Amino acid sequence: VADDANLLEQITAMDLFPVGMDGKLKPLDPVVIPEPPRAGEDPAECEACGQPDEDFVWASENWRIRGKGATPFPGMLFLETREHYDSFGDLTDELAGEVGPLLRRIERALLSRGDVGRVHFSRWGDGSAHFHVWVMPRPLGAMQLRGTFLPFWEMLLENLPEPEVREAWDHFAKAMQNG
Numbered sequence: 001v002a003d004d005a006n007l008l009e010q011i012t013a014m015d016l017f018p019v020g021m022d023g024k025l026k027p028l029d030p031v032v033i034p035e036p037p038r039a040g041e042d043p044a045e046c047e048a049c050g051q052p053d054e055d056f057v058w059a060s061e062n063w064r065i066r067g068k069g070a071t072p073f074p075g076m077l078f079l080e081t082r083e084h085y086d087s088f089g090d091l092t093d094e095l096a097g098e099v100g101p102l103l104r105r106i107e108r109a110l111l112s113r114g115d116v117g118r119v120h121f122s123r124w125g126d127g128s129a130h131f132h133v134w135v136m137p138r139p140l141g142a143m144q145l146r147g148t149f150l151p152f153w154e155m156l157l158e159n160l161p162e163p164e165v166r167e168a169w170d171h172f173a174k175a176m177q178n179g
């Protein structure tokens, strides 16, 4: 998005952004029920299900962790189930019981970089129907990036060069092995 002086125009034109160029809150559209299908709603056509482990930064029997390649933050990840589930409500008892320890392990692995101030986890699921949790490491000391607007900054700041993205994935995978 962010590459010229019309940034405000580009941002306000995004249908999800709540404020328009006139500085006013956009009126809410009429509700759409049933809602339109999301990507991978049919497990037979789900992209995440069909991907090999090589496409992931880390994988175990039940879980896989995907690295986000285009990002300004080292260690932006998604935690995904290996099999096709939609949200927390669909997980088996076994999988649901593994989530807490796994999130703890992920947080510790990212904090071990030393340049991460805090690790945020977000569950939305409005885009893809395959279970995924956003893992967002906020850079240490970047106080402007605290809280709710971090995903927005993530979208607008300049992306890291590929070697730095890969270094972060390697560090993370090694730290997960240790933890």
Ligand SMILES: [Zn+2]
Binding pocket: 040, 043, 046, 047, 048, 049, 050, 083, 084, 085, 129, 130
């Ligand atoms: Zn799937």
